[in-house]
Amino acid sequence: MTNPTPAGRPAAGQADRPAQADRPGQAARPTAPAQHGTLITVAPTGAESLKSAVPALPVTLDELVTTAKECQAAGAAVIHVHIRDDRAQPTLDPARLTDTVAALRESTDLIVQLSTGGAVTDGFASRLAVLDAAPDACSLTCGTVNFGDEVFSNPWPFIRDLYARTKKLGVVPEFELFDLGHVATLHRLLGDLGAPHGGHVHCDLVMGVPGGMPGNAATLVQAVSALPPGATWSATGIGRTTLPVMFAALSAGGHLRVGMEDTVSFARGRPVTSNAELVERAAALAELAQRPPMRPDEARTLLGVNGRR
Ligand code: KMH
Numbered sequence: 001m002t003n004p005t006p007a008g009r010p011a012a013g014q015a016d017r018p019a020q021a022d023r024p025g026q027a028a029r030p031t032a033p034a035q036h037g038t039l040i041t042v043a044p045t046g047a048e049s050l051k052s053a054v055p056a057l058p059v060t061l062d063e064l065v066t067t068a069k070e071c072q073a074a075g076a077a078v079i080h081v082h083i084r085d086d087r088a089q090p091t092l093d094p095a096r097l098t099d100t101v102a103a104l105r106e107s108t109d110l111i112v113q114l115s116t117g118g119a120v121t122d123g124f125a126s127r128l129a130v131l132d133a134a135p136d137a138c139s140l141t142c143g144t145v146n147f148g149d150e151v152f153s154n155p156w157p158f159i160r161d162l163y164a165r166t167k168k169l170g171v172v173p174e175f176e177l178f179d180l181g182h183v184a185t186l187h188r189l190l191g192d193l194g195a196p197h198g199g200h201v202h203c204d205l206v207m208g209v210p211g212g213m214p215g216n217a218a219t220l221v222q223a224v225s226a227l228p229p230g231a232t233w234s235a236t237g238i239g240r241t242t243l244p245v246m247f248a249a250l251s252a253g254g255h256l257r258v259g260m261e262d263t264v265s266f267a268r269g270r271p272v273t274s275n276a277e278l279v280e281r282a283a284a285l286a287e288l289a290q291r292p293p294m295r296p297d298e299a300r301t302l303l304g305v306n307g308r309r
């Protein structure tokens with residue numbers, strides 16, 4: 001451990017009360033814009049951008065750890081991790097994943113959330129095996145979606161197996177929702193297998209993927225109103241939908257995900273120079289909304305993530 005959170009940053013206020021997923025299938029109340037802090041997740045790398053095209057992308061373990069420290073200092077509480085091999089290509093190599101979890105834990109207080117989505121080319125077995133690296137948390141996508149010219153495949157049996165494995169191994173899932181149909185599958189999953197490890201349902205709306213739900217305020221409100229009661233949620237907008245989704249999420253009482261996995265342009269014609277500047281922008285907007293960034297310990301309480309293992 002540990003890279004301290006920004007000096008003097010006050011506690012982010014009362015975290016949302018963890019809720020049980022005890023009424024799956026029921027319609028959710030829209031989340032009132034409450035006086036709680038903002039959970040900021042950084043997704044620094046992803047599996048889609050090439051290092052050659054995006055030199056600021058963190059692809060080595062050193063680059064990832066440096067990015068993680070900077071992003072924690074800027075206000076992030078969770079890191080959503082994809083790793084690369086020695087040629088900067090996406091990989092789910094088990095030893096590398098284990099080393100990455102250890103290095104991030106050693107250097108930061110961030111909640112380490114490994115991607116089980118990987119790249120569109122990754123097979124189900126290697127995606128299930130990601131949990132063997134014993135992260136705090138993992139992503140769990142609730143359905144198949146067209147993904148540009150590709151398909152991000154998440155059939156029901158795989159979703160079910162992955163969810164059962166998170167419960168068995170004590171990993172907190174974050175439910176990734178790329179489309180409204182994924183919300184229906186989330187209800188089915190909770191209805192069949194019960195509440196997640198940690199007892200709290202937290203979702204991430206991934207908006208603006210070509211083939212998924214569009215990244216705009218109307219769609220965000222619709223998706224949020226369909227979530228299970230008591231669920232918390234963050235949202236991220238891919239590419240040019242980043243800012244509209246961020247403003248909509250803040251105004252609707254949601255949390256934020258930002259990072260170079262989701263956008264490599266800071267503004268029109270201006271490439272992102274670091275993940276930290278995306279976190280800094282999100283943190284500044286959260287402060288303006290009077291919902292300051294949550295510290296990692298506050299985020300652990302919100303999400304039901306245990307202490308360090
Ligand atoms: N790279 C995408 C195909 C996740 O991390 O769980 C899938 C993805 C979702 O990024």
Ligand code: ZN
Pocket residue numbers: 043046080082115117118139261
């Ligand atoms: Zn991802």
